[in-house]
Amino acid sequence: MDVNGSVLEHLSRDECMRLMGSVPVGRIVYTRQALPAVELVNFTLDDGDIIIRTDAGGKLAAATRGAVVAFEADSLDVTGHAGWSVTVVGHATAVTDREDIRRLEQLPLTPWAPGKRDHFVRISSVIVNGRRIEAGQLARGSDARPI
Template sequence: MRTDNGDPSVLDELTRDECLRLLASVPVGRIVYTRRAMPAVELVNFALDGGDIVVRTDGSGKLAAATRGAVVAFEADTLDASQHRGWSVTAVGHSREVTDPADLARLRETGPRPWAPGEREHFIRITPGILTGRRLG
């Protein structure tokens, strides 16, 4: 929703649909969670699945353990510093381990492909309770 009378230097708030469309346009984002009572941020590749954010990771890793049933934040963006243009989307919601066999089989085929080496057969699903975004330029 534009409230700046066309001034390209002002931030525009994005609708939920715009946020989801922009999230679907990039392959990586940042998951923010609590690890040992401290904030932690990790860069992850992801995919959208029915409006949820899905991350594929190592089931025995720190990320999987720390996010199981937790409230997390997720952020993705693009930025063109030379043009002073870009966008940022933040999602906050509950994360949960994907355990349904049919869902796991489908996500192994259609979900995010692991970029990091090693076994990555664990999926974390984040359902955004809060989804906000802004666009500059």
């Protein structure tokens, strides 16, 4: 037990995917010019895969074709010192099948970024890790500090 009574829980794959499906925004980590790059993107889940809609000619689309990437989503309660984080590592592929594209266009995935976003990237998960921290019964106003 921590000083403030917080509990850290490691999450099952099913719980990780359920939580990811509850938020609209995550971070994709990929390689750009041999260095790590992170971008905030909106996404949706499709049969356990992460789907991102982007510009076909953009850096993200080019860098993720057939690449191994990481994807992270979370939800935090800063005041309550609680929240969860899920990280997925997997292969990113461009969706090229016309029927699949038509089906993905019907998903609730409206790009937030301006411009034409008609390219879909699918991230198939290989490794899924998640953690949730729930605040204990820390008395408000006490001098106790988290470690």
